[in-house]
Amino acid sequence: MTEATDNALAPCELGFDRPDQETLVVRLSGSWTLQNKCPSADRVLKEIASGPRVARIAFDAAAMTDWDSGFLIFLTRVIDACSKDGVAAYTKGLPEGARKLLALAATVPEKKGIGKGAIRASFLSRVGEETVDFFLSSREILDFIGEAFVAFTRFVAGKARFRGSDLTRILQDCGIEALPIVSLISLLVGLILAFVGAIQLMLFGAQIYVADLVGIAMVRVMGAVMTGIIMAGRTGAAFAAQLGTMEVNEEIDAFKTMGISPMEFLVLPRILGLTLMMPLLCLYADLMGILGGLIVGVGMLDLTAVEYYNETRAAVSLNNLWIGLFQSMVFGVLVAVAGCLRGMQCGRSASAVGDAATSAVVTGIVSIIVATAVITVVCNVLGI
Amino acid sequence: MPSQAPIVAKELTIAYGDVVIQRDLTFTVRMGEIFVIMGGSGCGKSTVMRCLTGLKAPSKGQVLLEGISFWESSQATRDRIARNIGVVFQGGALWSSMTLGENVSLPLHEFTDLHSREIRDLASLKLSLVGLAGFEDYYPSEISGGMRKRASVARALALDPKLLFFDEPSAGLDPVTSSLLDDLILELRDSLGTTMILVTHELPSIFSVADNCIFLDGETGTMIASGDPKRLKNESQDPKVQAFLTRGDKNRTG
């Protein structure tokens, strides 16, 4: 049973000799490999602890057939523990290769203290650090917004430098190329709103008010919010990934060392592009949403297209439209700033780029929702 | 004509957070010389270079670029100084969304009033200086690592800077190209009088081009030697410097 297969490894064994009072010889035999369960270093330590005090430890590996990293781990544990107890370890009896590797592992050329986070901090100090980090990162965000604003004023004054071709590319990317997904989502949102509304309104025979419901909801908030969220996922993440990759490849440093401000050259056209395109996308989304409502109205509620159109026209005031467009512009700024900020804050690794993109989307969406709440409350107070 | 030393570092201490990378660095780079920053891997050469090129503020000390204390001056002054500096980064750092031609001509567009035609010709000239004639329309992702490195040299040369920094220019280049780059460095110094600061491990290039050098030590975080590398090799008593400099000599002859 024990020698089951013919390529079975010779079992590894540990023995001890005490040639004199103070010396312990560790006898190693068999095959000391990772697959072969090697005896643990504790057995040696126990042996040292039992019996008379040991001052030296030596090894006898003459009967050892082969070894790998498993053996090295065993050895380093034994030698470390010995040096802590003041027991001298003589490695003469070990295989030549193992001795060399041990010596190699023992030299520590890298500077210590750089590998941070090795020490597990206590709960309290972690809470403290997180709090300090939070304030520091709020400061970073404010710094970034301030710098972006300065770049914008320089743009208004006609002094900002960036390439027109970059801006056109960004306009195209945030505009035309976003149309298919914006169409799909807004059409569906319009359909859903109309559908949910219709079921309730039919109870009162007031189907025609579906047009009011969909029109006002889309134009005033939903159009802006939906495009905002789509653009946060699409363009905000793309901005963060682009700038993050540039940071990783030191491309941003290359701009800085040339005296070209990355704020003007990279961030400004992105913010401008998205802020200009968002109201247009929002207008388009409003129309698609209303079209969705119309489909339900005509298909399910037996309204005619003209009736639906007239009702919508009567219900939606121009005020609603302005508020919606204004909101979408605000969202454009928020999404672009969030994307660029996270991109510029990106660390120096590939995974940092992924984190930056994720974080840009989260920041974008959260700030969109918060901004919607604020604008709604303000409009309510002002009575618009 | 009183020639100002282009770079003076005074008691620079550079740290990432609480971890000090190098402390109390004091050295002067003289006009027109080729100055080498040496040291083992990870000792902070790139970090020191980031500090000299205005990318990382020192936690203590001063960097005087042409007599002006860089880190204490306004952003406008810094930008003006930056225009006289060309940097070749360790990884090339070409702008990946632009072709090589655009990479080289962007600084010219930004900082000169030349016509697009002239700029295009200048960009082609700089690219042909580094052996990349005809690659104007390639994107950085379409060329090899060594070519990227050379293209990035061309970009650094775009504005004929007075100060040129190279972070490991020959890393990843074959010996022939790498010695061509050494020749190019010498040629540029001789024809344009450019002051060069090189970070390099390549001993052959250190001995063939360097006028002056400093040797950084990672373990203690200080500068352990400075001066002419050929003299250092003969005279320095420091075992680390000796090990670094003679090891390369052995490789070269044997």
Ligand SMILES: Nc1ncnc2c1ncn2[C@@H]1O[C@H](COP(=O)(O)OP(=O)(O)OP(=O)(O)O)[C@@H](O)[C@H]1O
């Ligand atoms: N962003 C950073 N944050 C914290 N520590 C860093 C950072 N960048 C570099 N370091 C540390 O600073 C030290 C010096 O790094 P640096 O890149 O300057 O080395 P180097 O001398 O250029 O090495 P090499 O020859 O390998 O390029 C390293 O130990 C590194 O761990």
Ligand SMILES: [Mg+2]
């Ligand atoms: Mg480096």
